[in-house]
Amino acid sequence: MSRIRNVKEFAELCGVSTATVSRALSGTGRVGADTRKRILALADKLGYEPNHVARNLRTQKTMTVGVIVPLGHDTGQHLSDPFFNTMTGFLADGLAEQGYDLLLSRVIPRGPDWLQRFVGSGKVDGVIVIGQSDQAGAIEDLARHYAPMVVWGQQTPGQSSCTVGSDNHAGGMLAARHLIERGCRRLAFVGPVNIPEFGARHAGASQAAIEAGVADSLVVLPSHLEPDAAHADLSATLRGLPELPDGLIAGSDVTAISALRALAEMGVRVPGEVRVIGYDGLPIGAYIDPPLTTIDQQLQSGARHLVELLLQRIAGETPGSVLIEPRLIVRGTS
Amino acid sequence: MSRIRNVKEFAELCGVSTATVSRALSGTGRVGADTRKRILALADKLGYEPNHVARNLRTQKTMTVGVIVPLGHDTGQHLSDPFFNTMTGFLADGLAEQGYDLLLSRVIPRGPDWLQRFVGSGKVDGVIVIGQSDQAGAIEDLARHYAPMVVWGQQTPGQSSCTVGSDNHAGGMLAARHLIERGCRRLAFVGPVNIPEFGARHAGASQAAIEAGVADSLVVLPSHLEPDAAHADLSATLRGLPELPDGLIAGSDVTAISALRALAEMGVRVPGEVRVIGYDGLPIGAYIDPPLTTIDQQLQSGARHLVELLLQRIAGETPGSVLIEPRLIVRGTS
């Protein structure tokens, strides 16, 4: 028995036209009750499924959402990064519930309009961008004439794009204040501050430090985002310092874990000698040793918002951005 | 300025035919050097990208691989599960390197031929199935006439499907022997043994226990795979036991972490009173408290194999299955 190749073959077996098959299978349009029943039964029996590529071409819809992770030139991140994984997992659950597939693309931004080209390819009905990385420009350019896109990341006044993300400035302040309350006086921020989200976190922390009178500005320990690279960065930087900070504000939970590793290898006690706070609120943080104090961005509800806003935009509405309130979770590293 | 809608419009702007544009853009076929240069420049300038849906229909290729997670009826897993996330992250990295997109589908198996229908839709060039769940039958059915599929999971003699996965029976033995060496005499296995991978792990552990003369058979503490459900299962089961086991072989790392939580809440010391070993070798395991002893399946190299075998099968070759050697990683819970 050879497989059915297309509607035409299948329609012949059913003894009706392709039009009738299409109407019966899609449930739209009027078809005789018994005709429909016969067609559905036969489709079930033969395992016939209409070709979605052809359907998508005809209907100009794909029921697929692109999730893209712009991997900035030197952050060194992979899709296997715990933050992306956690986020895409939540997104996949949310999209699946709404009947959408999720197309995961690791795009290496090249050329000015890589994003425009991606949506121009017609593979997806909309796009969720995870993190602006260093591509805020390309994102804004596209947002001006392409509506079905939402971005996880930093919200900026006057932006055209629709974003979801925590109030990074407030989150940064929260983190710094907490460490200062615990007695820290020599704070440092770890992360790539040239990326909008991290820049805002640093700015917030810096402001809190200045307001508290513990510093004129907040020292930055530059670091990649990829765990091993971050570990290497920090091992080198920390050893080179004349005096160790007594409080480390990590730009992300992953960075914080790398910092913890580096400190442990140096024989530095946490939180005894150095207190550490992360940012993200990844589930893993609760299980590590010692459990990670962090600023929770509420990723699961964030993912829900991303999906909801995107589907509204696909439907032609134009909802605004959502700002998530960052929350301090005090655990063992502070 | 309005966007270009199709080749025809673009070709007119270029002053050539659609055929020439197609040849120039795809790099295939002979085109005059200067003509090609002009077309490429204009495409770049206008951000024109051919519609991939139409291209896919015409070429009968999508450059997309489906990753599907059959969520068995009562395992309660989500795509946000750490095991899936870790695996899909590695797969995404591997596929991206080869120029393939990754279509993530959480399919809820319904009807006998859900898998057949998925591949019949033509959305993907091949499929990677993560875990047989309780769908080994459907998978075998499809494997008999559909080549471009590889499965992560248990390898069974005489199977038609191409699998990648650790030698679960050997891994189970490894786990049991380790706990027995550490002095455990009352062993129990935690997990859904009706799923092939877990059944094999249990069988291996059971055989080791019998050979060592510590038991006639290995007690099973049934549990879901989803962390919270597993935690609830174990809290209830362990409290109901007349005597606590002194060695717990968890079917997965996630299950092990749930067990650790349940034990901690009961005030049971690990590894003092109960020793625990996981299965998978997820990166998180190293960071939790105490660090998790586990059987490593080498997921990253597993993912590489999955991608490599699938691409070979898409290319028409028919490579066989790969069996990964499980490795004991001794850390703090045993």
Add this chain to the structure above:
DNA sequence: TTGAAAGCGTTACCAC
């Protein structure tokens, strides 16, 4: 209620 036929945007065959 059903069928015929146009068309979605591309590629690839075949002339020129």
Add this chain to the structure above:
DNA sequence: GTGGTAACGCTTTCAA
């Protein structure tokens, strides 16, 4: 080296 055109498999308008 370049252009015309059929075909990929489906949905949907229009007629019957």
